[in-house]
Amino acid sequence: MSAAEPNRPDRRAVLQAAVAIPAAGAAASMLGAEPAHAQAATGSSAGPGSSPGSVIPASAGDRFDVSSPRFGLAVLPDTQYLFDADSADPEPLRATFRYLAAERASGNIAFLAHLGDVTEHGTEQEIKLAAHTFGVIHGKVPYSVLAGNHDIDGRTDDQRGDSAYLKSxxxxxxxxxxxFGGASPDGYNSFHVIKAGGRQWLILALDWRLSADGLRWAQGVLDTHSTLPAVLTTHDLAWADDQGVARLSDNGTRLWNGIVRGNDQIFLALGGHYWPPGRTVLTNDAGHDVHVHITNYQDRYYGGAGMIRHYGFDLARGVIDVETFAPWFLARDPARRTPLEAETIELTGPVDRFTLDIDFERRFSGFAPVVPPRPRPAEAVMPRDTVAYWRFDASGAVAAGRAGSPVETGAVIRDLSGRGNDLTASRLANSGPGALTWSDDHHRGQPAHASLRFDGGKNPARGALLTTSPQAPLNSEKFTAGYTLETFIRLPQPFEGDHAWMGILSWEGRSGDAGKTTGWSPDEPTCSLNLSPERFLQFVVYPHRQDADPTSWSHTVPVGRWMHIAVVNDGRRTVMYVDGSRIARNPTQPSTGIATLGKPFVIGGTQFNETFGQGFYGWIGDTRIVKRALKPEEFMTSAADRGRAS
Incomplete structure (x- = not known):
């Protein structure tokens, strides 16, 4: 501890035992030549090292989903009290490794990062026992290990030369x-590139003390992998006060100034060494957040008991959920846990269990801007049995206007399937030009990069409609073999006014005229997609064959962002999807076909008793109807999703 940091918690004194160190050349001759890819990654030799010793082969059940937007990064801090001369007990760490290996697939665990101080004294005996213990996870979950001050001579930097640590x-x-991507020439710094969440990530594992050469090497790795978001791991980075507020240590300040603040890629920096744990957020030179965390539980019961910090990345939600727990205690019978085991099994304080809100796309845009998918031509998104497809760009509109300009009453939107289901624009009473306008706004996965902005409402009724002609074949289509209705919508933010039960799309007519008697009212149409007062999507259909009205309900849908909606019927039942995810409230009631009455299909509203009381409020994008059930991978978003994950 330096005099510049007087308020830091006291640490146990550093003890260094004399170690007989074999010559580096002798170690290399015993272990064979360095693999070519380890040198090629950075253009330098990886330095001395050793094989992992007792290794358990990977099992067939450890498959990791590289494309899932949800994955885990496990962080393991100081384990030194588990490898402390003749007081060693590696069993907690073995339990942690068994847990991670078992959860590799179901928890989608991408990587394990150890933060240094593997052992207490760095003796050959302690190091060898630790290396043997790591054999439990070797080949099952990729991991990195870096040297803490207890693993080597703490007075030295990464130019210290050979050591028992380096051998193992x-x-x-x-x-x-x-x-594994490579190591610095001295062998004490390394990096890994992991594939997770549909992209690559860089893990930097840096020595307890980086030399000037070490800093240059790390910068070279970042320069070579300049588009990868990076997690920096090291032993001595920050310390925390009793409130859990982290502050950079002297070494952390050197790393911050030397490599972190100027490299926008580094968004998360993790260190151990000090306790209590803590966290803070710093601002780098690009004006972006860098999350700095200290993780260390060696002061807890049983030297931390192999406790891990789990960082659950959720790219779909834009968060990292963090939790801290001890798998060794977790595996025990709850009725037989001792009081200390029970209170240490999981830590739930604000520095141990929390959520980081990160807009990943925006945060990484400075070094890895997302290239939006290009518009896809209509012929690329019309699978077999497409009966109607409308889009609101120049390919779909007879005379598309510029963004923000009104869609003229009488304007025609072509049915690009060629089935003759063209739409014609009209306005409800009391509706001016602004009730329907052209827009360039669109869902990221939408084939056409355009939409229409509807400004509907009620009391008095206002809005706009797109309606098929009286002779359109879609008006009478029964869909007895199944169907898929798809559309893209975005609700305004703020969502102002009363828009309860506004319609998105529907067929005109009364369910009572179709002979349906079991529904809420004979005056509602035979098929419609609507929005409830709680912003639940409602899809109600009166089937062609059954006298029934099976209705699907979504969760509360968001405002201010695009969503994709798909309603799929396989000839037996109906299922609604939102953003490719199947909703919960899908009825099991039989549903075959749609009881259409030969009356027009409409986008932008729903009738009651053959009257439109309001129009849709928001944006509507590409809309497609297919005369069979599609799988989610066949939805209009699928090509864009595949491109993003590649």
């Missing part, structure tokens, strides 16, 4: 891992 945890140990 040098680059040769990791060379066979598919994630």
């Amino acid at each position: 945890f040098g680059p040769r140990r990791f060379a066979g891992m598919p994630t």
Whole structure:
């Protein structure tokens, strides 16, 4: 502890035992030549190292989903009290490794990062026992290990030369891992590239003390992988006060100034060494957040008991959910846990369990801007049995206007399927030009990069409609073999006014005229997609065959962002999807076909007793109807999703 940091919690004194160190050349001759890819990654030799010793082969059940938007990064801080001379007990760490290996697939665990101080004294005996213990996870979950001040001579930097640590945890140990990218020439710094969430991520594992050469090497790795978001791991980064507010240590300040603040890629920096744990958010030179966390539980019961910090990345929600727990205690019978085991099994304080809100796309835009998908031609998104497809760009509109300009009453939107189901624009009473306008706004996965802005409302009724002609074949289509209705919508933010039960799309007519008697009212149409006062999507259909009205309900849908809606019927029942996710409230009631009455299909409203009381309020994009059930991978968003994950 330096005099510049007087308020830091006291640490146990650093103890260094004398270690007999074999010559680096002798170690290399015993272990064989350095794999070529470990040198090629950074253009330098990876330095001395050793094989992992006792290794358990990977099992067939450890499959990791690289494309899932949800994955985990496990962080393991100081384990030194578990490898403390003749007081060693590696069993907690073995339990942690068994847990991570078992959860590799179901928890989608991408990687494990150890933060240093693997052992208490860095003796050959302690190091060898720790290396053997890591064999439990080796080949099952990729991982990195870095040197803490208890693993080597704490008075030295990464130019210290050979050590017992380097023999067991040098680059040769990791060379066979598919994630391993390379190491600094001294062997004490390394990096991994992991594939998760449909993209690549950089993990930097840096020594307890970086030399000037080490800093240059790390910068070279970042320069070589300039488009990858990076997580920096090291041993001595920050310390925290009793309220859990982290502050950079002297070494952390050097790293911040030397490599973190100027490299926008680094969004998360993790360190151990000090306790209590804590966190803070710093602003880098690009004006972006860098989350700095200290994780260390060696002061807790049983030296931390192999406790891990789990970072649950959720790219769909734009968050990282963080939790801290001890798998060793988790595996025990709850009725037989001792009081200390029970209170240590999980930590739930504000520095141990929390959520980071990160707009990943925006945060990474400075070094890895997302290239939006290009518009896709109509012929690329019309699968077999497409009966109607409308889009609101120049390919779909007879005379598309510029963004913000009104869609003229009488304007025609072509049915690009060629089935003759063209739409014609009209306005409800009391509706001016602004009730329907052209827009360039669109869902990211939408084939056409255009939409229409509807400004509907009620009391008095206002809005706009797009309606098929009286002779359109869609008006009488029964869909007895199944159907898929798809559309893109966005609700305004703020969502102002009373728009309860506004319609998105529907067929005109009365369900009573179709001979349907079981529904809420004989005056409602035979098929409609609507929005409830709670902003639940409602799809209600009167089937062609059954006298029934099976209705699907979504959750509360968001405002201010685009969503894709799909209603799929396989000839037996109906299922609604929102953004490719199946909703819960889909009825099991039989439903075959749609009881259409030969009356027009409408986008932008729903009738009651053959009268439109209001129009839709928001944006509507590409809309498609297919005369069979489609799988989610066949939805209009699918090509864009595949491109983003590649």
